[in-house]
Amino acid sequence: MSKKTQKRDAEASKQLIITYAKSLFSEKGYAQASMDELAQRCGLNKAMVFYYFKNKKGLYEAVMREVLIEIQQAITEENKTHSKPIDELEGFIRTYARYACEHPYLPALLLKELSDSGAVFPEMLFTSMRQLFALFTDILKRGEAKGCFHDAVPMILYFMVIGTLNLLVTTKPLRLKAAALEDIDLDTCAECDIEEIADYIIAKIKQMLKEPQ
Amino acid sequence: MSKKTQKRDAEASKQLIITYAKSLFSEKGYAQASMDELAQRCGLNKAMVFYYFKNKKGLYEAVMREVLIEIQQAITEENKTHSKPIDELEGFIRTYARYACEHPYLPALLLKELSDSGAVFPEMLFTSMRQLFALFTDILKRGEAKGCFHDAVPMILYFMVIGTLNLLVTTKPLRLKAAALEDIDLDTCAECDIEEIADYIIAKIKQMLKEPQ
DNA sequence: CCTTACTAATTAACCGGTTAGTTAATTATA
DNA sequence: TATAATTAACTAACCGGTTAATTAGTAAGG
CATH class of the missing domain: 1.10.10.60 (Homeodomain-like)
Structure with a gap:
């Protein structure tokens, strides 16, 4: 059987x-x-x-574990394929962007958790997020040591990257609705695909890390 | 009496x-x-x-109305005190940062709403957010017309600003906790005040809007 | 190959507690 | 006294969680 x-x-x-x-x-x-x-x-x-x-919390824990292990593995694995900090940074952003887009429950769950300061189930989310942030910090620090990055504040840059990507994924339906209205002419990137968005964010983050004149 | x-x-x-x-x-x-x-x-x-x-929804509506009108007025009023797009942009970011920090219920409510795609009470939030975004777009467009901004995608930049600020405000307790742990040496900006954070974001957004070489 | 006995998976019915929301009576004020 | 503000007590629905009983698969023994 x-x-x-x-x-x-x-x-x-x-x-x-x-x-x-x-x-x-x-x-x-x-x-x-x-x-x-x-x-x-x-x-x-x-x-x-x-x-x-x-119980409900136990289920939520299992769900979060699966989701966070997936994204963490995806990023950690991808990171191994690079050796230059600038490529690592680009890979980090692009992998997160693709994953968040393909699995839109991740941004939704993350934003909900973060807006609660982890009220429901902090420890594991916390550890996992912290490890991802540690990798991001490490990339920036090594880049600064090599002289290719300047004036990096990892915490703020980290939130710039994942905050922006999370919002762009979760607000997609809202942005489509806003684009359909015609009273004000606004570009809400409603039709942008995730690769274009990732490209722009990568370019801008790189520009931010250039030596300030 | x-x-x-x-x-x-x-x-x-x-x-x-x-x-x-x-x-x-x-x-x-x-x-x-x-x-x-x-x-x-x-x-x-x-x-x-x-x-x-x-009913509960009616109360929530009243609360959101008050919150959103407050922030919108604060930003619109402040905006009138400037004439150059670059000062307007700086004012926008700083006013939002200060307001979010002084009224931390705003970021918490906004992130919850946005992660739901406005499930509870969409229309008014939607209109209000859209007007703020319209002002932000307008500042960038006028700046581009005058030649002082380059390569701006308003929607992404808007989320970079408010997404980052919202996250930094709501995660403050989480970041304090992370800073206390000693297994990995991480700077979570736990002690940064909002003015320093706003300064950094303003500087970096300006750098992003400079002509790309 | 069939029966028996055991275990793991599944179900229906239920429980106490909490929730949003209602109502009818009461109190203060103009 | 008329009206607006306030209250206590209530309801109906829903929630997370439990329980006892049932069913399906499995392995051993004859």
Whole structure:
């Protein structure tokens, strides 16, 4: 009997719950995500959620772990393919941009968490974000030591990069709506794709790191 | 009988509710803000909230209106004191930074709303944000016309400014915590004051708008 | 190959607590 | 006294979480 025709598959059910929880939490946020609705979306009984994840917080933890490990691995792996700080910086930004665009629950979850100062589940998010920030800082510091970067304040630059990208991803529907209005002529980058955006941010961050005249 | 000794004052009660609602919504977010708790903080009966604002959404609308009108007026007024685009840009950023720092409920509410794509109360937030963005765009366009700015993409720059400032304000407690850890040596700008941060962002935005070599 | 016994996965029904919102009565003020 | 402000008590719905019972898969024993 192959696994596919099994009516009961713990691992599959567990993954199903995480998959739907990922989108539910990113749509509604922690508090507004209902376990009843989640079970309905999964086509499973609500008790299964608590059977596998103990409680709502436990599920949220599992979701965040998966999301953050994914992005962290993607960036760390990509980083190994470069040797010059300037290429590393470009790779960092581009990888984050692509990942955030392909997995839009990441920016949504991150912004919600950060606007709460990590009210729901701080420790792991905190550690993971801190490691990403440590890598970013390291790239800038090495660049400064080699003389190719100047006047870098890693914390502010880090937020410039991920803050901008997160907002551009989450506000896409809003920006499309704004572009459709015709009372004021505004360019909301509604049609820009993520590569163009990443290119612009990379160019501007590089320009910011040039020697000030 | 002076108004101060009155036991009943509709306007005062209404304003009291908005004041406490402002901090409650920014602390807990829309869903987790309880009307019972709000009434308790105000020292009023819960029914008063519904008497004056009809329902929770109505109260939230009133709160957002006040918050957004405040920041919009602050920036618009300040803007009138300048004539050169470069000073206007600097004024815009500095005014937003100061206001966000003095009224930290603004960044918290804004980030929550934007990460939801305006799920709770879109229209007014949308209009207000759009007007601020229109002013920002206008400053950049006039600067480009005069030849003092180059290669500006207003939407991305706008998010760079307000995204970075919002994150720096809301993550202050998180950054203090991170700075206290000693396993990795990281500068999280935990002790930076808002003026230093604004100075840095202004300098870097100006550098980004210089002619690319 | 079939039965039995055990375990893991799944379900329906339920629980206490909390929530937004209502209502009818009461109090203060003009 | 008329009206606006205020209150206590209430409701209906929903929430996270539990429980006891049931079902499906699995491995051993005859």
